[in-house]
Amino acid sequence: MPTPTEAAGTQPSPAASSSADTPVIEFVDVEKRFGDNVVLKDLNFQVARGERVTLIGPSGSGKTTILRLVMTLEELSGGYIYIDGQPLTHEQRGGKRVPVSKKQQKALRTRIGMVFQQFNLFPNMTVLENITEAPIHVLGQTKAQAVQKAHSLLEQVGLPDKADAHPTSLSGGQQQRVAIARALAMDPEILLLDEVTSALDPEVVGDVLNILREVADTTNVTMLIVTHEMGFARDVSHKVMMFDGGRVVEEGHPEQIFTNPSHERTKKFLGAVLGH
Amino acid sequence: MSLENLYAQEIDDPTLIDEEEVRRTPFWDWDVAIDAFPSILEAFIKYTLLVTVLGTLIAAVLGLVIAVLILTLPKPLAWIVKWLANFIRMTPIVVQLIFVFWAFLGTIEPLTMGIIVFGVHYATYMSEVYRAGIESVPKGQWEATTALSMSPVRTWQKVVIPQALRSTVPSLGNYAISMFKDTPFLIVIGVAEMVTAASAYGAPLSRHTEVYTIAGLIFLAASYPTAVLVNRLEKRLAYAH
Secondary structure (H helix, E strand, O other): OHHHHHHHHHHOOOOOOOOOOOOOOEEEEEEEOOEEEEEEEEEEEEEEOOOOEEEEOOOOOOOHHHHHHOOOOOOOOOEEEEOOOOEEOOEEOOOEEEOOOHHHHHHOOOOOEEEOOOOOHHHHHHHHHHHHHHHHHHHOOOHHHHHHHHHHHHHHOOOOOOOOHHHHHHHHHHHHHHHHHHHOOOOEEEEEEEOOOOOOOHHHHHHHHHHHHHHHHHHOEEEEEEEOOOHHHHHHOOEEEEEEEEEEEEOHHHHHHHHHHHHHHHHHHHHHHHHH | OOHHHHHHHHHHHHOOOOHHHHHOOOOOHHHHHHHHHHHHHHHHHHHHHHHHHHHHHHHHHHHHHHHHHHOOOOOHHHHHHHHHHHHHHHOOHHHHHHHHHHHHHOOHHHHHHHHHHHHHHHHHHHHHHHHHHHHHHOHHHHHHHHHHOOOOHHHHHHHHHHHHHEEEEEEEHHHHHHHHHHHHHHHHHOOHHHHHHHHHOOOOOOHHHHHHHHHHHHHHHHHHHHHHHHHHHHHHHOOOO
């Protein structure tokens, strides 16, 4: 029996209760508080299938929190997040906001992949085991399938001979490439990139970004990107959203945002980041 | 009765140590040492080593179970487990041995009791070591398992526990050695482990230095290599940097 996950990996499926125009990600009145500190307030936005959106803004503006909410790494304080039209954490039932079942959340979560700033590879496993663990034990692929896919992904990220290496023996740039391969091995519908080059040496940043550019060019994966690499953001994204104080200050096509920002806050931020 | 009389009477008491006799006999008698060695070694293998090895196995497994239960059970249940473990850890092992001895007299062999009590007692110590090890696993590792939708069982089994174990090996090794050195307490439940056996051999002959020296050396001969082994294991488990 095909699961929604398998169907989602290939093409928009009518069975998954979503049509091609259902947003892949939808935030409705999202609120996130850490204690008394309100990080996100009344946040509403949609991301269409295959769309690549970059979130920019000063640190503490809530960009990373958005990614973490989508990955269910943080609890939502208020509002709703929909993935393919289905509630990810809470739903409205009988006028009340109730949590969704763990099963539903997990089913949606398998469509989402994330690459972290600090790579977060499992140091007790080899590179190959890092990549094949979830495809085998979460998606139920056979070992042969998963291993074959892992080798082709390692080829894609330029590390064909590192399958049996341990992550700790790799450089930061290599570890991050493995982490990208690990996320892609799950055939995610949505890929979350959380400052993936911030912890890297400047000379390897380009390699990692080129791999991600290639992923953007060759797949239809929806991307939500938090980065300080404005060149990369401009190249790969369809839309840029400028955040400040937990709210969207401005959004638009990257060309417009980067060359002709309309909002004073955006101008100031880009001036500081781009150094002019 | 004058003090002199009292003194004279005490000298005649055969149960008291005859100082003259003590002065005449040598401090160390090789013949006694050589004769005593096999029976002391036998007691070491049959009781001391057996209790330590099986006790450590029980402690290592049960300690991990306790740690994982405390960290995963719903709060009230976790609290009960924690409280029980604290209770066992905070009471002396001798008391526990005597209690179990009288509570289960005639139903469980004393040797089995000893193994269980040592295993459970040290499990409560080892659970704290495991808990610290588990808590030292970086948050990013947990987040990666969520991002990959790994099941809780798989997360614990493949990511958290293997990484927690690395940092716990030295402390677990130390507790094993500590347990080993506590085995003479088995005398309170009538298990003739090595030190009791040494005493039983030496007492009728009035030879004490040889038998206890041998017991001490056997302890050292077993503890030291264990410590070295733990040290090596620790180095081998450390990640390459």
